[in-house]
Amino acid sequence: MHSRPRDDDPRLGDLSEGEILRAILNRTARGAHTVIGPGDDAAVIAAPSGSVVATTDTLVHGPDFRMAWSSGFDLGWKSAAVNLADIAAMGARPTALLVALAVPRDLRLSFVESLADGFREACAALAPGCAVVGGDLTVSDVLTVAVTALGDLEGRQAVTRSGARVGDVVAVAGELGHAALGLSVLFGRFRDGDTPVPIDRAALGAGERAALDAQLRPSPPIGLGPFAAIAGATAMMDISDGLALDARRLAAASEVTIALDGGALGENVERALGGGEDHALLATFPPGIPPAGFRAIGEVVARGEDALLVDGAPVEASGWDPYRDWDSASG
Numbered sequence: 082m083h084s085r086p087r088d089d090d091p092r093l094g095d096l097s098e099g100e101i102l103r104a105i106l107n108r109t110a111r112g113a114h115t116v117i118g119p120g121d122d123a124a125v126i127a128a129p130s131g132s133v134v135a136t137t138d139t140l141v142h143g144p145d146f147r148m149a150w151s152s153g154f155d156l157g158w159k160s161a162a163v164n165l166a167d168i169a170a171m172g173a174r175p176t177a178l179l180v181a182l183a184v185p186r187d188l189r190l191s192f193v194e195s196l197a198d199g200f201r202e203a204c205a206a207l208a209p210g211c212a213v214v215g216g217d218l219t220v221s222d223v224l225t226v227a228v229t230a231l232g233d234l235e236g237r238q239a240v241t242r243s244g245a246r247v248g249d250v251v252a253v254a255g256e257l258g259h260a261a262l263g264l265s266v267l268f269g270r271f272r273d274g275d276t277p278v279p280i281d282r283a284a285l286g287a288g289e290r291a292a293l294d295a296q297l298r299p300s301p302p303i304g305l306g307p308f309a310a311i312a313g314a315t316a317m318m319d320i321s322d323g324l325a326l327d328a329r330r331l332a333a334a335s336e337v338t339i340a341l342d343g344g345a346l347g348e349n350v351e352r353a354l355g356g357g358e359d360h361a362l363l364a365t366f367p368p369g370i371p372p373a374g375f376r377a378i379g380e381v382v383a384r385g386e387d388a389l390l391v392d393g394a395p396v397e398a399s400g401w402d403p404y405r406d407w408d409s410a411s412g
């Protein structure tokens with residue numbers, strides 16, 4: 082995002098906690114729902130509708146991102162986006178983020194500053210009014226960003242995973258498989274042996290660059306979460322681990338089968354089904370044309386032997402499982 086001479090960019094180990102915190106807070110905007118922001122023992126957030134939607138997601142160096150591939154800004158943006166998506170998926174409007182950082186002492190201050198910029202800009206772009214209201218700072222050899230997001234239902238009922246009814250239309254808002262394509266570009270093109278190396282964007286085509294952006298700096302359709310709730314969504318979730326896996330979770334929670342139309346899943350059906358991290362919104366609506374921003378991809382049918390069908394046939398439960406899929410030896 083911004084650069085300055087290395088001498089003027091101290092490592093965190095050369096600074097005090099107070100100095101690092103000041104640098105972060107200088108770059109943090111005040112949210113529309115913030116009653117008391119950072120600086121005291123805890124923040125106070127307005128909860129106009131009397132209940133608070135709360136979620137947390139952690140990004141760990143290794144299984145979730147690599148320093149060679151993600152700038153501080155990217156990491157801040159993505160950490161915000163994946164949490165905002167979980168709030169949106171309940172039909173709520175994000176109001177506040179709490180950010181716990183465990184950072185190595187040799188990290189540059191500019192990285193943490195860019196991280197704070199990424200959080201601020203992701204909130205401004207994806208969830209206006211939402212802001213970082215507090216957090217924590219500690220030292221660790223493994224860079225870790227643990228985020229808690231809060232949201233407001235604005236007087237509505239939450240849209241859960243369990244409300245899909247037989248006959249509902251299954252719809253999606255946002256991308257399917259782009260972030261996974263980006264990840265395959267990273268692992269396929271930007272490693273030296275097993276070691277991640279910096280990205281050379283000039284070596285990529287426009288499609289690959291867009292896929293990289295989808296992976297490193299995703300823009301889930303946060304505003305469409307509350308919009309879907311208003312439009313009568315019966316069930317909703319964000320797709321973090323791949324459509325096949327997450328649609329199965331929604332089907333199981335609703336005790337139905339989801340029957341997808343392969344022709345509605347784009348050119349690469351396998352990637353659309355297996356690719357995680359786009360944080361598209363998967364929702365069901367009463368029969369008819371889904372609301373603006375959503376496209377129909379299937380139908381809810383009575384619970385059968387398989388929770389998920391694509392063109393009438395069962396499919397492999399592809400998708401991301403960190404315990405199964407992360408190999409610490411492969412970058």
Ligand SMILES: Nc1ncnc2c1ncn2[C@@H]1O[C@H](COP(=O)(O)OP(=O)(O)O)[C@@H](O)[C@H]1O
Nearest residue numbers: 135136137138163166167170318319320321322
């Ligand atoms: N360590 C934990 N303690 C309590 N609940 C957890 C824990 N980890 C996950 N959960 C809950 O399990 C559910 C599924 O988690 P997760 O797969 O992380 O959700 P998502 O994919 O939407 O981020 C969520 O409701 C989450 O709050």
Ligand SMILES: Cc1ncc(C[n+]2csc(CCOP(=O)(O)OP(=O)(O)O)c2C)c(N)n1
Nearest residue numbers: 138143144145146147321322357358401403
């Ligand atoms: C360096 C790196 N390796 C692997 C991945 C792949 N990856 C990490 S998290 C994830 C999916 C979602 O992660 P999870 O922790 O299950 O999030 P949640 O479902 O809780 O939202 C994927 C596909 C990645 N993004 N970056």
Ligand SMILES: [Mg+2]
Nearest residue numbers: 167170319321
């Ligand atoms: Mg989710």
